[in-house]
Amino acid sequence: MTRSVLLLRAVNVSGRNRVPMAQLREVLAPVLGEVSTYIASGNIVCEHPDDPRSACADVRALIVREFDVDTPVILRTHDDLVHALDAHPFVGASEKLLHAMFLEAPAAPGAVEALQERLVPGERIALVGDDLWIDYAEGGVHSTRLTKAVLDRALGVAGTARNLRTIRKLAELTA
Numbered sequence: 001m002t003r004s005v006l007l008l009r010a011v012n013v014s015g016r017n018r019v020p021m022a023q024l025r026e027v028l029a030p031v032l033g034e035v036s037t038y039i040a041s042g043n044i045v046c047e048h049p050d051d052p053r054s055a056c057a058d059v060r061a062l063i064v065r066e067f068d069v070d071t072p073v074i075l076r077t078h079d080d081l082v083h084a085l086d087a088h089p090f091v092g093a094s095e096k097l098l099h100a101m102f103l104e105a106p107a108a109p110g111a112v113e114a115l116q117e118r119l120v121p122g123e124r125i126a127l128v129g130d131d132l133w134i135d136y137a138e139g140g141v142h143s144t145r146l147t148k149a150v151l152d153r154a155l156g157v158a159g160t161a162r163n164l165r166t167i168r169k170l171a172e173l174t175a
Contacts, residue, residue, distance in 0.1 A: 003174040004049070005081070006032075006059055007074045007102055008042025009160035017069045027066050031058055038173055039166070045173045048077060072158035074102050078174035085164075085171060089126040090135040093164070097140055100167055101132040101151065101159040108156030115154050118145045132159065 011019045021037040024044070028035045032046040032055070049055035056073040064070050076084075084100055112127050119125065122137030123144065132155065136144055151159065162170070 002048040002077065003045060004047075004052070004075055004077045005038075005170050005174055006044040006046065006056065007076065007160045007162070008044070008063070009072045009074070009158060011040075011042040011069060011071055017071060019063060019067045019069055024063070024067075027062060028059065031055075031062060036173070038169060042071070042160070043162075043166070043170055045170070049075075072104055072160065074104050074158070074160055076102055076170075078171060081167060081171040081174060084128070084131050085167060087128050087131075088133050088164075089128060090124060090133060093135045095164040095168075097136040097138075098164045099134045099136065099141075099161040100164075101134060101155075101161040103130040103132060103155060103157050103159040105157045106130055107132065108154070111154045111156065115146060115151070118150055118154075120145055134161065 008019070011017045019042065021040050025035050025037055028044065032049065035044055035046045037044055052075045056075055060071065060073045088098070088100065090098055107127055112125060115125055120137050120143060123146070124135040126133045134146060
């Protein structure tokens, strides 16, 4: 059985976009079958859907209806996660400070160049396929100028970020 993870963007962050994971699992079971979640930030592990695009749209609509939260839903398979881990460009970076932003679709042309202008000293970015890798400076996400609005505008597509430790765990859970 092939397993995937559906990644929700910006749920249960700073008290906003509340989506209780136990209730989410209950609501998604009739649509996706057996599901599990990993931490409360919107990582749904499920059997790989026959029609991933449709499944993401259905899950997004269901979350809007049940929780009044409209959030992009981005799918990555186990193989996608393993490939991302193998291909990340910042070997030796801190697990806590290195994030992959998984994109819904390819980034807009020139996105990386536009984002380079916003980096604070010590930050690095690289686009690998549909994953934008961000190695944050010592201050982490709290000191970056790569805000959600800046990233969305430059990339031209929705994305959701996870740190390296979380990505490793999701790869393990989807194996």
